[in-house]
Amino acid sequence: MKTPKYLVPNDYMADPAVHVFNDKLYIYPSHDRESGIPENDNGDHFDMVDYHVFSTDDIENGSLIDHGVVLDVKNIPWAGRQLWDCDVACKNGKYYMYFPLKDKTDIFRIGVAVSDKPEGPFTPCPDPVRGSYSIDPAVLDDGDGNFYMYFGGLWGGQLQRYRNNKALESACFPADHEPALPSLMVRLSDDMLQFAEEPREVIVLDEHGNPLTAGDTERRFFEASWIHKYNGKYYFSYSTGDTHLLCYAVGDNPYGPFTYQGVILTPVEGWTTHHAIVEFKGKWYLFHHDSVPSGGRTWLRSLKVVELEYNEDGTIKTIEGRGK
Ligand code: FUB
DSSP, X not given: OOSOEESOTTSOEEEEEEEEETTEEEEEEEEXXXXXXXXXXXXXXXXXXXXXXXXXXXXXXXXXXXXXXXXXGGGOXXXXXXXXXOEEEEETTEEEEEEEEEETTSOEEEXXXXXXXXXXXXXXXXXXXXXXXXXXXXEEEOSSSOEEEEEOOSGGGOGGGEETTEEOSSOOOOOTTSBOOOOEEEEBOTTSSSBSSOOEEOOEEOTTSOBOBTTOTTTSOOEEEEEEEETTEEEEXXXXXXXXXXXXXXXXXXXXXXXXXXXXXXXXXXXXXXXXXXXXXXXXXXXXXXXXXXXXXXXXXXXXXEEOOBOTTSOBOOBOTTOO
16 A cells, blocks of 8 residues: 555544554544634644544455444543543453543543453543643553553643653743653553553654754654554654654664654644554554645544555655655
8 A cells, every 4th residue: 555545534533543453453543523722832723522443454445444432521530621642552351542631620631441342432440540641642562461651742732841750830841952852651550550650751862872852853752652663673653743744763672762763754734743553464554644635724634544664674764744
């Protein structure tokens, strides 16, 4: 599949998380909608209220099943507003959906909802994960019984309001020459419902072994963490936000550090860019979104998929976001 393909032409879906469970591909997107809220740097216009799940056993030529609404904000006891990018992990036959949501004080927390089936529906826990903050959880099943969550996002994602896992009096961005605010990562507890340790910084190093700086806006982390393994290496990928790139960095273990490698996807139509990388039936795919079908309305995004290819040295071939 060399040409990108839209997956859900009759609705607006974004921020895909994608996994293979029981030999099927499951897609867990955000569900965009027109709320009428004006666009601003806090992302108030991304006012999503539920999630759908999609599945297929043939992403190239098969149809996609829409399993309908699997979690609704009105059923989450601690909910304020804005269901953003979620992810799902499977352990011992149970499926755990991790989702960011503002609580009743307008602070993003990460919640968990549980199901016996990958397609849900998911039952939310009464409270958010203790010590959680910011947005965009992505969970790695490391295959050895350990599960790791990567999370965080700048600006509307509120990451600049924290240092060392503590809330600041007010938001604080590093100076351009200082290390960039990194994504966070944390091992999950055995029951998958809490953090097993304090979240740690995901350090992305440049070619000289120095952490990327805040002024390095074409390479530094902004939001949309994703992690996958290829040939025994850990590939941490993310969006650079205001420079609209999907980039990646490679490390030897889930904690990093990771060394910056390059661009996966050049800018798409629309402000945000977000993705998942997954292997299915012997091929690798980049799931992402753009705002072409909505005529550029950045809060109404459409899901896409395209094949992703590696070079022999393990680097990823860059894909054109506005390519046909
Ligand atoms: O969908 C809302 C936010 O937009 C996501 O959490 C970010 O990653 C960006 O895609």
